Amino acid sequence: MVNVVCVKQGGFYGPEYVNRLYNMVARNTKRPFRFVCFTESRDGLDEYIEARPLPYHLRGWWCKIPLFAPPMCIENDQIICMDLDIVITGNIDWLLDYHGNFAVLNYHWKTVNDANAPKYYNGSLWSLKPGYATHVWENFAHHGDEIMKTHYSDQEYISTQITDADLIQDMFPGEVLGFNTHYWNLKGAERKYTAKSMWVFHGFPKPAEVYKKVDWVKEHWQ
Numbered sequence: 001m002v003n004v005v006c007v008k009q010g011g012f013y014g015p016e017y018v019n020r021l022y023n024m025v026a027r028n029t030k031r032p033f034r035f036v037c038f039t040e041s042r043d044g045l046d047e048y049i050e051a052r053p054l055p056y057h058l059r060g061w062w063c064k065i066p067l068f069a070p071p072m073c074i075e076n077d078q079i080i081c082m083d084l085d086i087v088i089t090g091n092i093d094w095l096l097d098y099h100g101n102f103a104v105l106n107y108h109w110k111t112v113n114d115a116n117a118p119k120y121y122n123g124s125l126w127s128l129k130p131g132y133a134t135h136v137w138e139n140f141a142h143h144g145d146e147i148m149k150t151h152y153s154d155q156e157y158i159s160t161q162i163t164d165a166d167l168i169q170d171m172f173p174g175e176v177l178g179f180n181t182h183y184w185n186l187k188g189a190e191r192k193y194t195a196k197s198m199w200v201f202h203g204f205p206k207p208a209e210v211y212k213k214v215d216w217v218k219e220h221w222q
Helices: 015-027 060-068 135-150 154-161 179-184 215-220
Strands: 002-008 033-039 050-052 079-082 086-088 102-107 121-128 176-178 198-200
Touching: 002 015, 002 060, 015 033, 015 086, 060 079, 060 121, 060 135, 060 154, 086 215, 121 154, 121 198, 135 154, 176 179, 179 198
Parallel strands: 002 033, 002 079, 033 050, 176 198
Antiparallel strands: 079 121, 086 198, 102 121
16 A cells, blocks of 8 residues: 655644645545654644654654665555645546656756755655665665755755656656746736646745635645
8 A cells, every 4th residue: 555654843834734635635546545644743633644753853854764764664565755735636646656666856946036056856745665775764874964964955865865766747747836936926817726736835835824815725725
């Protein structure tokens, strides 16, 4: 059974983000799945969400790196890791049907102030075959302090470790869009909602901040 995984560490995202992510996945696939949230507290999480302790006492986005360990955090089938601020607006069977080694979003979409930002994978969404690329974790386990100092984020680090990932935008064109790039930062008639499968809220604002301003976010983020 496919594992849909999210990480909630600290208080930036409330439990409603986890609950709504589960609800959106359940509404938009006919495939069986297990939903697991790695978190330090299951307070506020709906009872049907499986909560597991954060591995290795890491913080922030670095909590995702142990998912690359030899199958121990998540067992059995494919691991789909989703950020909590994704909004799902259409069917995602295509995502749960992928069983390759590693698929990830291509280099991050531009936001207003990052035209010159380094280009690396967008870690908001990826899919991993358990046991593939275990060196991502092994290198981190031995040199984690140095890696966290020399790499801005988990997605930058992953990009240096896996250079031949399957790119989601190439395999499934148009199925995943960036909220800022493809909607929020557009002006006038250019700002049009496109009913695609998934919207990634890279940067700001977050879904809770536009929930009452954007009708389609209000419709689907629940």
